[in-house]
Amino acid sequence: MEMNYDESVLHQLEQELDVKILPGTEIMLDVGEHHFVKSSASSDRVLVPQPSDNQHDPLVRILPAHNWTRFWKYSAIACSTMVSFAQGFGPLSLAPIFPQLIEMYGTDLAGAIQFTGVAILVLGFSNFIWVPISTSFGRRPVLLVSTLVCLGSCIWRAQAKTYSSFMGACVLNGIGAGPAETLQPAIITDIFFLDRRGVWNTVYFVFYFGSLAVGPIISGPMAETVGMASFWYLNVAMHAFIFICILFLFPETKWHRMHPDEMRAKGLLPSQQVSDEKVNTTTMENKDLEKITTLGAMPDLSHTATAARDPWLGKGTPSKQQFKLWQVNPHPLKAVFYDLWIPWKLFAFPIVEFASFVVSWSASSFLTLNLTQAQVFANPPYGFSSDSIGFMNFAILIGMFIGLATAGPLSDWISMRATRKNRGIREPEMRLPTMIPYVLIMMLGNFIVAFGYQNMWDWKPIVIIGYTCAGIQVAALPAIASTYAVDSYKPVSGSVFVSITVNKNVWGYGFSKFITPWIIASGYVPPIMTNMSLITLWCSFGILFFFFGKTFRKWSEHSDVHRM
Numbered sequence: 001m002e003m004n005y006d007e008s009v010l011h012q013l014e015q016e017l018d019v020k021i022l023p024g025t026e027i028m029l030d031v032g033e034h035h036f037v038k039s040s041a042s043s044d045r046v047l048v049p050q051p052s053d054n055q056h057d058p059l060v061r062i063l064p065a066h067n068w069t070r071f072w073k074y075s076a077i078a079c080s081t082m083v084s085f086a087q088g089f090g091p092l093s094l095a096p097i098f099p100q101l102i103e104m105y106g107t108d109l110a111g112a113i114q115f116t117g118v119a120i121l122v123l124g125f126s127n128f129i130w131v132p133i134s135t136s137f138g139r140r141p142v143l144l145v146s147t148l149v150c151l152g153s154c155i156w157r158a159q160a161k162t163y164s165s166f167m168g169a170c171v172l173n174g175i176g177a178g179p180a181e182t183l184q185p186a187i188i189t190d191i192f193f194l195d196r197r198g199v200w201n202t203v204y205f206v207f208y209f210g211s212l213a214v215g216p217i218i219s220g221p222m223a224e225t226v227g228m229a230s231f232w233y234l235n236v237a238m239h240a241f242i243f244i245c246i247l248f249l250f251p252e253t254k255w256h257r258m259h260p261d262e263m264r265a266k267g268l269l270p271s272q273q274v275s276d277e278k279v280n281t282t283t284m285e286n287k288d289l290e291k292i293t294t295l296g297a298m299p300d301l302s303h304t305a306t307a308a309r310d311p312w313l314g315k316g317t318p319s320k321q322q323f324k325l326w327q328v329n330p331h332p333l334k335a336v337f338y339d340l341w342i343p344w345k346l347f348a349f350p351i352v353e354f355a356s357f358v359v360s361w362s363a364s365s366f367l368t369l370n371l372t373q374a375q376v377f378a379n380p381p382y383g384f385s386s387d388s389i390g391f392m393n394f395a396i397l398i399g400m401f402i403g404l405a406t407a408g409p410l411s412d413w414i415s416m417r418a419t420r421k422n423r424g425i426r427e428p429e430m431r432l433p434t435m436i437p438y439v440l441i442m443m444l445g446n447f448i449v450a451f452g453y454q455n456m457w458d459w460k461p462i463v464i465i466g467y468t469c470a471g472i473q474v475a476a477l478p479a480i481a482s483t484y485a486v487d488s489y490k491p492v493s494g495s496v497f498v499s500i501t502v503n504k505n506v507w508g509y510g511f512s513k514f515i516t517p518w519i520i521a522s523g524y525v526p527p528i529m530t531n532m533s534l535i536t537l538w539c540s541f542g543i544l545f546f547f548f549g550k551t552f553r554k555w556s557e558h559s560d561v562h563r564m
Contacts, residue, residue: 019425022553023562024488026426028419068191072251072318076191077200079250080184082242083143084204085211087150087180090157090235091119091173092367093215096390097223098374104228105163110516113371115170117512120367122174123181124505130178131494132339137326138252139187142179144243144325149176151239158232180208181504182497189486189493190253198415198431201486202408202479206400209366209474213396216370220390251318252327342561343498346489350552351428352496354545355485356503357538358435359478363504364511364531365446366474369396369467371515372524376453384459395463399471403438407476410434411483428487429549431480432542438476439539445469446532453524477539484545488553492561 014021021027068076094101094116101112134142153173160166188200222231321327329335346352373392377384411434418430448466451457482500486493511531518527545552556562 017423017425020550020554022550022557024428024490024553025550028416028424028426069317073191075249076187076251076253079242079246080139080143080187081204081207082245083147084180084184084208085214086235086238086242087146087177088208088211089215089238090150090154090232091123091170091177091215092116092212092370093219093231095216095370095374096220096386097228099378099386100223100228101166105166107163109375111163113512113516115167116371117509118167119170119174119177120505120512121509122171123177124501124508126175126178127182127498127501128340128343129175131182131343131498132336134179134183134186134254134494135339136329136332136335138254139183139190140246140250140252140324141326142183143246143250146176146179147239147243147246151236151243152176154232154235154239158229158236178501180211181501182494184208185482185486185497186494187253189490190255196412198411198479198483199408201483202404202411202475205479205482206404206475209363209471209478210397210400212366212370213393213400213471216373216390217393217397218390220385221387224385224387251322252324254327339495339498342492342495343502346492346495346499346561347503349489349556351488351545351549352485352499354538354541355481355496356500358481358535358542359500360504360507361531361535361538362442362474362477362481364508365442365535366396366470367508367511368515368528368531369449369470371512372453372519375516375519376524377459381456382459392459392463392467395467396471396474399468399473400475401471402468403472403475403479406472407434407438407479411480427550428484428553429546431484431487432546432549434480435477435539435542438473438480439536441469442473442477442535442539443532445473446528446535450525450528450532453528477535481542484549488549489561491563495561 013027017027019025094112098109098112101115102108105112130142130146133145150173153169153176156169156172157166160169184204185201188204192200218234219228219231222228222234347356373389374386376382377389377392378386411431414434415426415430419426422430445466445468448469449462452462452466482497485496485500489496515527
């Protein structure tokens with residue numbers, strides 16, 4: 001539970017509610033005499049996690065903001081969203097220009113597809129570099145350095161004259177683009193409360209996967225009219241602009257909320273209750289944060305007005321320390337070791353494995369379109385140009401925005417409705433039923449694309465229905481499944497996404513290797529329908545997790561991942 005109360009308080013709440021409170025289980029309404037900080041003085045909705053009374057605490061809400069002002073909230077999430085978009089924009093933009101790449105570098109289709117496949121593979125494993133840095137030294141240095149790496153790789157791509165040189169640029173681009181798949185979900189958990197994470201994780205997936213759709217829309221026409229190099233210089237300009245925005249508009253969001261065991265070890269738990277004010281339970285990892293960070297008792301549960309409990313409600317600002325290039329960590333090697341080990345450990349956790357497989361195969365459904373669209377539509381009977389093929393990705397983009405408009409709000413609404421029925425007790429599994437309509441949409445899209453490709457249907461149903469369905473499901477299913485995993489293991493949200501990303505990108509690389517030979521040998525239906533069947537299989541495990549997910553969480557309730 002993100003409230004971080006000590007065992008005696010949790011036991012008291014469990015007795016009053018007659019329910020076992022496991023990590024991931026949250027109390028969203030006042031319970032008897034226990035009162036929590038809420039979204040406003042007139043609201044009965046409890047904020048999870050509870051914000052501190054420190055003006056530099058980045059936790060925020062739409063209206064009002066806790067504790068940063070609305071400007072800093074939106075600037076932070078806008079900068080991280082731009083990074084996710086820009087870093088995904090280049091690596092998967094090659095689909096419409098495979099014919100030019102084949103001609104320029106003297107390769108075949110399978111060789112050209114490897115430019116994408118290798119970048120995907122490296123991108124996933126690069127997070128074993130970026131996430132430890134993010135945990136040890138903050139989000140800012142990762143955003144800044146990775147943006148510079150991407151900028152340099154795009155210059156290299158524009159100048160590459162040989163196949164091996166362009167492949168080297170793809171590898172460097174993959175290394176630099178790793179944070180696009182792991183950092184923003186961690187930033188969302190840094191600054192948004194539990195009841196808004198479904199919406200913002202959907203926003204993240206729409207912009208990230210949206211960049212993968214927009215890239216081909218722009219690369220095709222630019223390659224046709226002004227040459228491929230101009231497209232990569234567009235990427236250079238984009239990364240340069242974003243670097244400046246991060247430098248001045250993205251304060252550090254990482255904020256360590258101390259676990260009761262940690263406070264007890266430091267002797268910070270007082271012997272008496274404080275009833276008239278909410279006592280801060282959080283510190284930045286740098287204890288010298290302008291000498292303003294306070295350490296105190298566990299949150300007081302007596303009835304106190306929200307404004308008094310959090311005097312910086314919507315009035316706080318980032319500190320100067322939060323604008324430094326990195327944050328000081330007293331134990332950097334220990335933090336790095338944990339971040340290298342924890343993603344592998346999480347593969348043994350059923351919930352993380354479930355999320356990894358759902359995200360991986362849902363994304364591979366989108367990857368199928370990216371890798372096959374030029375192969376299908378550039379040849380007879382279609383004979384479309386690179387720019388026309390690129391414009392077909394507008395259908396995917398529209399589908400993603402439909403997913404954005406529906407999946408996040410629907411997921412949060414279903415969860416909150418189930419919470420009210422459950423006496424204010426929120427379980428992460430409550431959002432899983434939201435997957436059902438999107439699984440059906442995914443199946444419809446794959447059927448139309450597979451049989452449309454194979455039987456050479458008119459392009460309109462393939463693109464308008466099939467591609468749009470692919471966009472809807474890739475915005476929705478990964479967001480729902482990954483939010484479920486993060487809600488269950490919030491202290492290691494970055495490592496959760498490393499596990500998901502490694503799983504996704506290893507499968508994506510393998511898929512890029514075998515899909516072209518498989519299509520040549522068997523046609524389009526067997527690979528696409530096999531992939532669809534696997535997505536359906538992994539998503540169907542959501543039924544098992546809906547009924548037994550809490551049992552799986554109980555297996556790991558004493559794991560050290562909940563105390564990081």
